[in-house]
Amino acid sequence: MANRVLVSAEDGMKGIAWLGAVEPFLLRVLSLLDLDSQELSVFFCTDPFMRQLNARYRDVDESTDVLSFENGECYTDEAGQVWHALGDIIISLDMLPKNSAYFSVPEDEELKRLLVHGLLHLNGYDHGAEHIAPGVEPVCEMLKKQKQVLHDVQSETILRTL
Numbered sequence: 001m002a003n004r005v006l007v008s009a010e011d012g013m014k015g016i017a018w019l020g021a022v023e024p025f026l027l028r029v030l031s032l033l034d035l036d037s038q039e040l041s042v043f044f045c046t047d048p049f050m051r052q053l054n055a056r057y058r059d060v061d062e063s064t065d066v067l068s069f070e071n072g073e074c075y076t077d078e079a080g081q082v083w084h085a086l087g088d089i090i091i092s093l094d095m096l097p098k099n100s101a102y103f104s105v106p107e108d109e110e111l112k113r114l115l116v117h118g119l120l121h122l123n124g125y126d127h128g129a130e131h132i133a134p135g136v137e138p139v140c141e142m143l144k145k146q147k148q149v150l151h152d153v154q155s156e157t158i159l160r161t162l
Contacts, residue, residue, distance in 0.1 A: 003030045004083065010049050013093070019044070021158045028119040029116060032152055033123070039108035040086040040122060042115065042142065057078040065095040066114045068121035089118030103134055109150075116149050116160075 005023040008015050022042055025100035045053075047063035055061045058067070060092055071087035091114050100110040113132075138144050 002037060002081070003027055003035065005030075006039070006041040008041070008043050011043040011044070013044065016044065016093070018159050021160070025112065025156055026115060026119065027155070028153060028156060029119060029127050029149060031152070032149060033119075035079065036121070037083050038086050039083045040089065040119070042089045042091065042118075044091050044093050045152055050090065050095070051094040053090060063092055063095060065099055066091050066118045068118045068125075079154050086119075086122040086139065089115065089122065091115070091118070103132075106159075108157055109154075110160055112153060113146070113150060114157050116153075120146055120149075 003024045003026075007019055010017060013043070013085070025123045026040070030036075033134075047083060050063040051061065053067055054064050061115045067090045068135070069090070071085040073085045074082055075085065076082050091111075095108050096110055096114075099114075100107045103110060105113075120142050125145065126141050127142045130138070130140045132138060132143055138147055
């Protein structure tokens with residue numbers, strides 16, 4: 001299986017030495033989902049940056065934890081490989097500790113949830129009005145799939161230090 005994950009961060013962000021661990025984590029998730037020839041990008045940012053995106057694309061004038069922008073196009077590279085450009089996942093690192101406290105989980109676990117959540121959105125999943133909440137079992141297909149994938153990657157670590 002061949003997949004591509006491009007990872008970057010907003011200029012000037014500090015304390016993200018762990019950024020290189022995001023690509024292997026998502027490659028593992030793509031493999032678990034039996035997806036091949038997929039390309040996506042992940043961009044980490046601050047709340048002010050996320051707020052601008054959320055206002056521009058969702059008409060919501062506040063930050064959020066994760067946004068997914070589907071692409072859905074296919075292209076062929078120089079070697080003749082056909083790639084499906086899934087799109088972009090944007091994650092606010094300012095929201096990470098807040099979510100972690102809300103869900104009473106380590107920040108690493110919350111980061112994995114945000115990455116899987118964004119990836120599932122890029123693959124056509126939607127949860128409608130349902131959102132995860134502490135102690136509430138998911139009902140919709142997307143959040144059930146998210147729970148299963150997170151169970152399957154629980155031993156993986158992204159954040160070594162934050």
